[in-house]
Structures are given as C-alpha cells and as structure tokens.
Amino acid sequence: GAGVSQSPSNKVTEKGKDVELRCDPISGHTALYWYRQSLGQGLEFLIYFQGNSAPDKSGLPSDRFSAERTGGSVSTLTIQRTQQEDSAVYLCASSSNPGLASDTQYFGPGTRLTVL
Amino acid sequence: GNSVTQMEGPVTLSEEAFLTINCTYTATGYPSLFWYVQYPGEGLQLLLKATKADDKGSNKGFEATYRKETTSFHLEKGSVQVSDSAVYFCALSSNSGYALNFGKGTSLLVTP
Numbered sequence: 228g229a230g231v232s233q234s235p236s237n238k239v240t241e242k243g244k245d246v247e248l249r250c251d252p253i254s255g256h257t258a259l260y261w262y263r264q265s266l267g268q269g270l271e272f273l274i275y276f277q278g279n280s281a282p283d284k285s286g287l288p289s290d291r292f293s294a295e296r297t298g299g300s301v302s303t304l305t306i307q308r309t310q311q312e313d314s315a316v317y318l319c320a321s322s323s324n325p326g327l328a329s330d331t332q333y334f335g336p337g338t339r340l341t342v343l
Numbered sequence: 344g345n346s347v348t349q350m351e352g353p354v355t356l357s358e359e360a361f362l363t364i365n366c367t368y369t370a371t372g373y374p375s376l377f378w379y380v381q382y383p384g385e386g387l388q389l390l391l392k393a394t395k396a397d398d399k400g401s402n403k404g405f406e407a408t409y410r411k412e413t414t415s416f417h418l419e420k421g422s423v424q425v426s427d428s429a430v431y432f433c434a435l436s437s438n439s440g441y442a443l444n445f446g447k448g449t450s451l452l453v454t455p
Contacts, residue, residue, distance in 0.1 A: 269445060283442065318386070325441050329375075329394060334388070336385065337386055
C-alpha cells in the first residue's frame with residue numbers, strides 16, 4: 228500500500244477486556260515494529276519482527292502483551308486483561324533494510340487505546 | 344544503554360524566527376540519527392536523517408548535523424512558518440539493534 232495503516236484508529240475498552248490492534252505495513256517491507264506513545268513515558272519500543280519471527284521482544288511490558296505476524300505482512304498486537312496504564316497510542320512502523328545504517332522506519336497513524 | 348535527550352518544550356516562536364532544538368545522545372558504536380515530526384492529528388513522519396559523523400541531513404528548510412565529538416544532532420531552521428507547528432522527536436538507531444530510541448519530544452508553536 229501507499230503507507231502503513233493501522234486499525235482501529237480509536238479503541239475504548241473496559242478494564243479487564245482483551246483488545247487486538249492491527250497493522251498493515253508498506254508492501255514489501257520485511258521489518259515491522261510496534262511502539263507505544265504515552266504522556267508519561269514518551270515513545271517506547273515494544274517488539275520487532277523480521278518476516279514472521281520476532282527476534283526482539285524486549286520492550287513488551289508484561290506477559291499480557293503479545294504480537295504475531297502472518298504471511299510476512301499484517302501484524303496483530305494483543306493486550307489481554309487490559310489495565311488503565313495500558314492507555315496510550317500504539318504505533319506501528321515498517322522498514323525494508325533493518326540493521327543497515329540507511330534503514331528508515333515509516334510509521335502508521337496509530338491506534339489510540341483508552342482503558343476505562 | 345542508548346538514550347536521547349532533547350530540550351524540553353514547549354517552544355513558542357514568532358513566524359520567521361530562527362529555530363534550534365537541541366538533541367544529544369548516548370550510544371555504543373556508530374548510530375544513525377533521525378528527526379521525526381508529528382503534526383497535530385497526524386502520525387510520525389521522518390523529517391531528516393544522518394547516518395555517519397559530519398553528515399548533514401536536510402529537508403523542508405530544516406537541517407541537522409551529526410556531531411560525534413559532542414554527541415549531538417541539533418535541529419535548526421532559519422525562518423519558521425506557522426505550518427511548522429508540531430512536535431519534533433530526535434531518535435537514534437544503533438548498529439547493534441533495530442529499535443529506535445526516541446527523545447521525549449519538543450513541542451513547537453509558531454505564531455503569526
């Protein structure tokens with residue numbers, strides 16, 4: 228596609244419910260990243276995919292967070308038993324040359340998650 | 344570990360004023376450095392980047408030079424416009440990993 232797309236753009240959920248956030252990267256980009264943007268913490272890295280595997284999950288804040296990527300394309304970030312501190316904007320990015328100095332990550336518009 | 348420090352905002356300037364947003368970094372090896380911009384209601388967009396020492400990134404009248412001796416990547420623009428009002432993020436990508444490390448962001452408001 229023309230750019231990284233994410234859905235939904237906004238999600239309001241009740242504490243304790245599970246949510247799924249979707250990311251559709253730029254066509255042909257092998258690398259996909261999830262970040263979280265919150266007022267208190269700024270922009271934090273969550274997880275990196277190369278193809279369908281995730282060599283770096285170091286930023287996932289707890290075992291309630293998981294992500295998968297299928298077909299080397301679409302990725303889903305799942306948050307189980309949501310907590311109020313999970314409220315944030317979840318950003319997805321993709322790139323074509325991960326690990327190279329020339330690589331550039333392109334970001335989607337984000338999903339704003341509000342946990343009541 | 345890697346980290347980025349950028350000046351606190353908000354920064355308020357009059358149109359046509361000179362802009363500097365300071366950014367310093369701590370990293371192992373030879374990182375690539377980036378400035379991203381987030382306009383109101385929009386996603387993060389790459390503004391400019393530099394991949395090695397003394398490189399200058401430039402775009403839309405903005406410039407930043409990769410200074411290894413001072414571990415800095417300050418963003419400058421000679422004459423800001425109202426349309427430059429946004430939040431600016433400095434970031435680095437180390438050569439030992441894939442994640443971007445971001446600064447906290449600097450909010451810029453340009454008034455007519």
